[in-house]
Amino acid sequence: MTCLNADTVTEERSSDRKLILVLFGSPRKNGYTAKLLNEFLSPFGENVQIRVVHAYDSGIRPCTACDVCCRSERCSQSDFDELDSLIRxxxxxxxxxxxxxxxxxxxxxAVVDRMQRYFSARFSLGINPSIAKHRTAALLVTNGSASREGAQVMARQLKMVFSVMNTTLCGEAVWTGTDFDSGRSTFDRARREARDLALAIKSEL
Ligand SMILES: Cc1cc2nc3c(=O)[nH]c(=O)nc-3n(C[C@H](O)[C@H](O)[C@H](O)COP(=O)(O)O)c2cc1C
Structure with a gap:
């Protein structure tokens, strides 16, 4: 079983194995989100490469709306370039x-906002698709309350952003109620959602 700490950047890119790129949003590398991520990654086994990018460590700055990406296929800030290569x-x-x-x-x-360059590539520069290769995507969410509203809001945002990135959001796994009994009563359902989503994506790889 793959058991990754979300702190782990497992491997560099090599040619033959599929690449799973994780954009990790929690400042807590061993918190609830890391636990849910491990459940999601488990079914993939050893035959994939996994790269985890920690938003809190990445130093990726906010979009400055400078509009450089409307005039040429690049960003005025180079801090997103490596992530751009990984996404592609x-x-x-x-x-x-x-x-x-x-x-x-x-x-x-900030990372999501920096994806505006793909919107500009598509609609200002006419590059269609703005990223040549298609990929599937998954959203894994943890939240303190019993509501799934935050996950719905983020899924809506991602669907819009991914629509110009040749990227299809396949589904979400949501661990609600982490503020109550450390999420124990809701974890089984969340882990099932995460594993089912992973298996569906794995079957298409
Ligand atoms: C600044 C901040 C804002 C939060 N806002 C919400 C919220 O709007 N809705 C909610 O259900 N939980 C909210 N939470 C709770 C976290 O989503 C929850 O504790 C989550 O499981 C933490 O995951 P982690 O251990 O991976 O960091 C918030 C927590 C923090 C620190």
Whole structure:
């Protein structure tokens, strides 16, 4: 069984194995989100490469709306370039995050906003698709309350962003109620959702 700490950047890119790129949104590398991510990754076994990018460590700055990406296929800030290369070659994109005030924690929101370059590539530069290769995506969410509203808000945002990234959001796994009894009563359902989603994605790889 693959058992990753979310702190782990497992491997560098090599040619033959599928790449799962994880955008990790929690500042807590061993918290609820990491636990849910491990459940999701378990079914993939050893035959994939997994790369975890921690939004809190990445130093990716907010979009400055400079509009450079409307005039040429690049960003004025180079801090997103490595992530751009990873996104372009990823086979699966996983967004794993806690809910903060019904949305992404600020560092992950900055990453999502920086994807505006793909919108500009599509609609200002006419590059269609803005990313040549198609990938599937999954959203893994943890939240303190019993509500799934935060996950719904983030899924809506991602569907919009992914619509210009040749990326299809396949589904969500949501661990609600982590503020109550450390999420024990809701974990079984969340882990089933995560594993079912992983198996569905794995069958298409
Ligand atoms: C700044 C902040 C804002 C939060 N906002 C929400 C919220 O709007 N809804 C909710 O259900 N939980 C909210 N939470 C609770 C977290 O989503 C929850 O504790 C989550 O499981 C933490 O995951 P982690 O252990 O991976 O960091 C918030 C927590 C923090 C620190």
């Amino acid at each position: 070659c990823a086979d699966v994109l996983v967004v794993a995050t806690p809910v903060y005030v019904l949305s992404f924690p600020a560092p992950l929101k």
